[in-house]
Every structure is written in structure tokens, then in C-alpha cells.
Amino acid sequence: MSARRGGGRRARARQPRGRSRVGEQFEAEVGPVAHGGHCVVRLPEPESRVVFVRHALPGERVVLEVTEGTDGDRFWRADAVEVLDASPDRVPAPCPVAGPGLCGGCDFQHVTLPAQRALKAAVVREQLVRLGRRDADDPLVSGLAVEAVPGDVDGLRWRTRQRYVALPDGRRGMRKHRSHDVVPVDDCLLEAHAPAAHTVHGVDFSVAADGFWQVHPGAPEVLVDAVLDLLAPRSGETALDLYAGVGLFARFLLGAVGRETRVVAVEGDAAGCDHARLNLSDHPRAVVAHGPVERVLRSSYDEPFDLVVLDPPREGAGKTVVEQVADRAPRAVAYVACDPAALGRDVATFASLGYRLTALRAFDLFPMTHHVECVALLEKTGSHLR
Numbered sequence: 056m057s058a059r060r061g062g063g064r065r066a067r068a069r070q071p072r073g074r075s076r077v078g079e080q081f082e083a084e085v086g087p088v089a090h091g092g093h094c095v096v097r098l099p100e101p102e103s104r105v106v107f108v109r110h111a112l113p114g115e116r117v118v119l120e121v122t123e124g125t126d127g128d129r130f131w132r133a134d135a136v137e138v139l140d141a142s143p144d145r146v147p148a149p150c151p152v153a154g155p156g157l158c159g160g161c162d163f164q165h166v167t168l169p170a171q172r173a174l175k176a177a178v179v180r181e182q183l184v185r186l187g188r189r190d191a192d193d194p195l196v197s198g199l200a201v202e203a204v205p206g207d208v209d210g211l212r213w214r215t216r217q218r219y220v221a222l223p224d225g226r227r228g229m230r231k232h233r234s235h236d237v238v239p240v241d242d243c244l245l246e247a248h249a250p251a252a253h254t255v256h257g258v259d260f261s262v263a264a265d266g267f268w269q270v271h272p273g274a275p276e277v278l279v280d281a282v283l284d285l286l287a288p289r290s291g292e293t294a295l296d297l298y299a300g301v302g303l304f305a306r307f308l309l310g311a312v313g314r315e316t317r318v319v320a321v322e323g324d325a326a327g328c329d330h331a332r333l334n335l336s337d338h339p340r341a342v343v344a345h346g347p348v349e350r351v352l353r354s355s356y357d358e359p360f361d362l363v364v365l366d367p368p369r370e371g372a373g374k375t376v377v378e379q380v381a382d383r384a385p386r387a388v389a390y391v392a393c394d395p396a397a398l399g400r401d402v403a404t405f406a407s408l409g410y411r412l413t414a415l416r417a418f419d420l421f422p423m424t425h426h427v428e429c430v431a432l433l434e435k436t437g438s439h440l441r
């Protein structure tokens with residue numbers, strides 16, 4: 056677990072537009088959950104403002120206090136500082152420093168675990184409808200449930216990597232939400248007691264101390280199983296593993312398609328590539344390509360591939376990479392997504408290229424936070440629209 060020195064308040068990137076409304080309080084009915092760990096409140100006239108409120112739950116009546124916003128802003132941010140009418144899904148936060156004005160690491164400590172998952176499912180559905188242009192009545196969307204990681208009973212002690220800020224008095228702390236201010240935190244309840252194990256289904260992976268590895272100890276197996284289940288690889292099928300890290304998916308794809316089959320792993324981090332080469336060294340046809348996916352695919356590996364795994368960072372794969380994938384004409388793409396908005400946007404691009412979303416699962420790899428991991432299957436349909 057690492058610690059870094061803290062600073063003052065985050066410098067504002069823009070000039071405030073009009074009179075600040077920070078600190079003002081309003082009584083309000085809380086609307087639906089929105090992407091990002093807050094709920095939507097619509098303040099009536101004279102404010103006529105959308106407010107993104109943390110520490111609230113849909114259907115509650117709360118007193119909100121504005122944390123960011125001026126007269127000129129289209130929307131404000133706020134914390135629910137008093138709950139007048141509580142949701143049945145509300146519970147006391149297990150952590151003493153979770154709540155308005157305190158540590159910003161968790162969004163949903165005040166929510167039961169099943170309700171946290173229901174909120175996340177609602178967010179994924181909304182992003183698929185709004186950005187992915189999917190029908191809200193599509194059973195794939197309407198029936199989506201966020202699945203718990205097997206063995207996760209209370210949503211605590213799962214972070215195998217945690218960053219603290221070193222405080223001048225020798226203690227450690229964490230940052231407040233959207234701030235550089237630090238709250239002392241002696242024991243983050245999300246931090247796992249045991250360090251990360253890099254063994255997945257009996258296979259040991261070599262990983263750099265500061266390199267990418269899933270933070271929830273149950274995540275690698277859950278994701279590998281979901282990807283293999285959805286892709287259903289056949290012996291002899293070629294595969295691309297994009298944003299491959301240390302080769303987690305490539306390694307199991309090779310196990311499924313056969314060690315003599317061509318599997319290309321593309322990763323942007325040089326150290327990640329070195330570890331991927333070690334992890335795939337038993338497989339003579341495995342190739343690890345170093346560089347940004349977009350650049351690697353622009354100049355190389357332009358032959359058809361049967362299967363593609365896409366596991367991009369939060370910003371998603373984006374239009375160019377999705378087009379490059381479609382150009383390889385895979386029969387199936389497994390898209391592992393940590394941001395449902397990016398997933399929704401890329402699903403729409405895939406659809407315009409003749410790839411339909413045919414299966415979707417979502418996993419609670421980050422309990423107590425608003426984050427959620429999806430695994431989507433996109434399959435080639437007959438109707439290529441380009």
C-alpha cells in the first residue's frame with residue numbers, strides 16, 4: 056500500500072460564472088441514480104437547477120448542501136447532509152469516515168449491498184439506452200443484474216492495492232471527493248488484509264509491483280470465466296487480446312484454442328509486455344505487441360481474427376479502435392468495460408459496423424463505490440451497414 060504527500064485544495068480549471076451557491080441548503084425529493092455515484096435532484100423555480108447529490112438514495116427526502124455551483128452553472132453538485140425521509144435501502148455506513156465532507160473513496164457505504172448492485176444495474180441500463188441506443192425493453196438491458204463476486208459477503212476488505220496520502224504528522228489519509236484535501240484514515244475498510252495473489256485457475260502470472268492487475272482478488276477468475284463463457288472459443292480459432300496487461304485473457308484463450316494457434320496480445324505498457332511475454336512463453340504462436348492499440352492495429356495484424364477481447368481503460372476503446380476491430384471481421388468480440396458510458400458509446404459504434412450486442416453480464420468488482428465492470432458480447436450479424 057503506497058502513500059503520497061498531500062497538497063491544498065484542487066485549483067479550479069475555470070473561472071467561476073456568477074455568484075457562488077456553495078454552502079446553500081435546500082430541501083428536496085431525490086430522483087434516480089446517475090452515472091458517477093450520485094442521484095439527480097431537480098430543484099424547482101426559482102433555482103430551476105439539476106443537482107447531482109451524493110450520499111442520497113432515490114425516493115428519499117433530504118436536505119442537500121451545495122458543494123459546487125454558481126448562478127451561471129447549468130448544474131450543481133451537492134451532498135445530502137440530512138435525511139428527512141429515508142429509503143428502506145439505507146444503512147449506517149460501516150466506515151466512520153464515509154459521508155458528506157469526509158473521505159471521497161466510497162459512494163455507496165450508506166446503501167445495502169443488494170441495493171448498491173441494483174443502482175449499478177440501473178446506471179448500466181441507462182447508458183446502454185442513452186449512448187448505446189439500445190431499446191429499454193430489450194431483455195438484455197431490462198433484465199440486467201449486477202452479480203456479486205463469489206465469496207464476497209460484506210463488500211469490505213477487497214482492495215489488494217490502495218493509495219494513501221502521507222500526512223505531516225506521520226499518519227496517513229485519503230482525499231475528499233473532488234478535492235485535494237485529505238481526511239486521516241488509519242484503516243480503510245476496503246483494504247484487503249492479504250496482498251494480491253497472481254494465481255488464476257492454478258496458473259501463476261508474473262506481474263510488475265506497480266503494473267496493472269485487477270484489484271479485487273476474485274476479479275481475474277470471474278472475468279476470465281465470463282469472457283470464455285461468452286466467446287465459446289473453438290479449437291484453432293485465432294484471437295486478439297487488446298489492452299492485454301500481462302496477458303491474462305490471452306493465456307486462457309490459448310488454453311482454449313490450442314497452443315499452436317495464433318493469439319496476439321497488444322499492450323501499451325512496456326513492463327506489462329515483458330511480463331506478458333513471460334506469462335505466454337510456453338505458447339509458440341503467442342505474440343506480444345507493444346504500443347498503443349490504435350497504432351499497432353494501424354500498421355500490423357491486419358489479417359482476419361476469429362475472436363477479440365477488448366479490455367480498455369476507463370475511456371473505452373473509441374471509434375477508431377472499434378473500426379479496426381471490425382475490419383478484422385471477428386465472429387465474436389468480448390468487451391470488458393469498467394465504464395458503462397464508454398461501453399454504451401462503443402456498443403453504438405459496433406452496431407453501426409454490423410456487430411450486435413448479444414449478451415451482457417455485469418459484476419460488482421468494486422463494492423461500496425459506484426464502479427461496475429461489464430462483459431459484453433458483440434457478434435457479427437449479416438447486415439454490415441458501412
Ligand SMILES: C[S@@+](CC[C@H](N)C(=O)[O-])C[C@H]1O[C@@H](n2cnc3c(N)ncnc32)[C@H](O)[C@@H]1O
Pocket residue numbers: 267268269298299300301302303304321322323324327346347348349366367368
Ligand atoms: C483495464 S487494464 C486490462 C489489462 C488486462 N486485460 C487484465 O485484465 O489484466 C487496461 C490495460 O490497457 C493498457 N493500455 C491503456 N491504454 C492503452 C492503449 N492506448 N494501448 C494499449 N494498451 C493500453 C494499460 O496499460 C492496462 O494494462
